[in-house]
């Protein structure tokens with residue numbers, strides 16, 4: 001009797017939900033994004049004990065475990081990454097990796113090519129994303145307060161020391177926030193200060209535009225192919241603080257050109273380069 005009643009409700013509800021998802025692109029888009037968030041939360045909750053058991057606590061070694069888990073997500077969402085230039089990651093010792101940042105899906109592209117002993121810089125709000133925050137903490141993600149330049153600067157100078165003493169690479173999104181509008185935002189300077197202060201190379205990485213398969217404005221989230229290019233390292237030995245702006249501008253220009261080439265799109269703003277961050 002009870003299971004009959006359950007069927008009476010569950011079946012029509014499931015059918016109604018399926019119909020609604022079919023009819024409403026907005027709902028379908030949201031459901032897919034929600035499924036991604038749920039997957040991240042669930043995978044993090046399951047991976048955190050493995051990290052603790054294997055490596056005992058917060059360490060960059062956990063990134064290997066996290067990477068292997070996240071690399072399976074792409075099959076669920078039909079994403080494929082065509083990667084070029086991985087050999088450029090083979091630099092001796094630490095470096096600063098900079099890449100463009102389009103959406104929460106970037107985490108899959110990041111883990112697809114993440115070199116060993118590499119941590120990311122993340123906004124500190126991510127620490128409060130439940131199990132996702134926990135796994136980031138365990139993986140050694142460095143959290144900064146973007147609203148306070150002085151806080152971010154002091155965290156970054158600590159990072160510089162750790163990079164050289166512990167031989168760690170650092171991955172930074174120099175746009176400082178997600179941007180899915182088919183162009184790059186002006187770059188913030190933290191990554192370039194860090195590279196020059198520690199005299200390590202900057203390695204730019206560019207992901208092609210997601211707009212053909214992921215676009216919240218158009219409720220679009222389908223399968224897709226992403227072209228990724230790791231560019232040659234830019235060495236900073238001998239550079240000083242006065243070279244930060246030039247280094248930042250060089251990386252921005254090169255990455256933007258590469259972004260348009262990989263995305264197969266024309267330059268925006270009538271072909272001109274928008275103002276760089278001062």
Ligand SMILES: CCCCCCCCCCCCCCCC(=O)SCCNC(=O)CCNC(=O)[C@H](O)C(C)(C)COP(=O)(O)OP(=O)(O)OC[C@H]1O[C@@H](n2cnc3c(N)ncnc32)[C@H](O)[C@@H]1OP(=O)(O)O
Nearest residue numbers: 043044069120122123149152156176188189190191193278
């Ligand atoms: C199984 C598991 C599944 C699921 C789970 C997996 C999870 C595992 C993946 C994790 C993945 C994380 C992904 C996170 C992704 C984000 O959270 S992105 C957002 C956070 N990251 C960033 O913001 C990094 C980029 N931002 C910067 O570098 C910025 O420069 C800073 C450091 C935040 C400062 O911000 P700002 O003050 O707004 O920026 P800016 O205009 O650059 O600087 C102001 C002035 O300070 C100076 N300055 C800046 N930095 C410095 C410095 N270090 N030294 C001296 N002067 C400096 C500048 O030169 C500038 O002065 P002027 O040259 O104009 O005179």
Ligand SMILES: CCCCCCCC/C=C\CCCCCCCC(=O)OC[C@@H](O)COP(=O)(O)O
Nearest residue numbers: 037040041103104107128129130132176177178
């Ligand atoms: C108990 C608390 C529950 C909290 C629930 C949180 C739900 C979200 C769960 C999973 C989301 C998966 C996120 C994967 C990590 C991706 C990191 C990321 O891309 O962060 C965005 C950040 O770069 C820039 O942020 P803004 O564009 O400035 O904004």
